[in-house]
Amino acid sequence: MVCGSDGHTYTSKCKMEFHSCSTGKSLTTLCDGPCPCLPEPEAPKHxxxxxxxxxxxxxxxxxxxxxxxxxxxxxxxRVIKPTSPDAAQGRxxxxxxxxxxxxxxxxxxxxxxxxxxxxxxxxxxxxxxxxxxxxxxxxxxxxxxxxxxxxxxxxxxxxxxKPGGLPCQNEMNRIQKLSKGKSLLGAFIPRCNEEGYYRATQCHGSTGQCWCVDKYGNELAGSRKQGTVSCEEEQETSGDFGSGGSVVLLDDLEDERELEPKDRLGKLRVHTRAVTEDDEDEDDDKDDEVGYIW
Structure with a gap:
């Protein structure tokens, strides 16, 4: 059974062609099966x-x-292959x-x-x-x-x-939902930058403590203390791995070789322990502990 282009159903294609010859009409098969033809199924939308x-x-x-x-x-x-000097040069x-x-x-x-x-x-x-x-x-x-x-x-x-969105802005939204328009006594309210990330310096209004964080709100180890702290305003750090701080370029390393030892320590120091007045002596400064470069 086929459906002809004239809108009639024929028992076979042969019957349709016979009718075409006998009437002088040009007929074609619109679809297999009776008329009207059903719309073709849409292709899967991958x-x-x-x-x-x-x-x-x-x-x-x-x-x-x-x-x-x-x-x-x-x-x-586990399998670290040594890199040849020629391959590393210029890269x-x-x-x-x-x-x-x-x-x-x-x-x-x-x-x-x-x-x-x-x-x-x-x-x-x-x-x-x-x-x-x-x-x-x-x-x-x-x-x-x-x-x-x-x-x-x-x-x-x-x-x-942090695939969930802007971390600091999300935290502020969460606090606003909890407070329902009322102030939360003793609660920590984060400071966000214009982009919705955490500012480098965070302080708790109730305890008076301040500390440094990366832009995802992760506290930098050893930075918390009573009173104000000095933090870099743009922390290029990892929210998951705590990496960041200073970024050292290869060209900078060559320049640092020309610096005096004291200047070099001053440039590379990211986190240092607290220095007392007695440590201001030049000889004692040499023993100051130098923090890590993350």
Missing amino acids: KAEKNACTDKELRSLASRLKDWFGALHEDAN FDTSILPICKDSLGWMFNKLDMNYDLLLDPSEINAIYLDKYEPCIKPLFNSCDSFKDGKLSNNEWCYCFQ
Whole structure:
């Protein structure tokens, strides 16, 4: 049974062709089966499905990718191949630049094949697993803040640090919901910058204590004390790994060799222990403990 182009149903294609010849009409088959023809089923919308990923799915995927990067990093550390001097010469050391360290920074540097501190689509494609992770493209698209088709080291790190949104602004929203318009006595109220991240210096109004944090609100070890503290206003640190502080470039290391030892210590010191008046003696200054560069 077929449906002809004249809108009639024929028991077979042969019957339709016979009628066409006998009447002189040009007939074609519109569809198999009786008239009217049913609309053809729509093709599966694979792309639409991939773009319809919820925030929860994106956060879950980011968490799984972090775990995967961590496993790859751990395996790579077990077998460290020595790099020949010729191969290392002329290569810009990007491992010191991403604001996130450990597995996230390591993975960024592995993917950044041309060392331009940007991941273009061809470099990001190295970890695309569309068959198994349909939300991976939407995830990286959501991380592309500048919508230029590339991920900077900042965008890459922020993508995995706190997928739930702007950390300080989220905390303020949570406090406002709890207070319901009333002041919370004795509660800590964070200080946020214009972008919704934590300011470097945080203070508790009730206790009078102040401390330094990274932009995700993680307290820097040893920074808390009674009264005001001096913190860098722009902490390039990792919310998950506590990395950050000062960033040392390769060219800076060569310049530092020309500095006097005392000046060099002053430049590299990030966190130092408290210095008493007796420590002001020049000989005692040499014994001051130098903090870590994270």
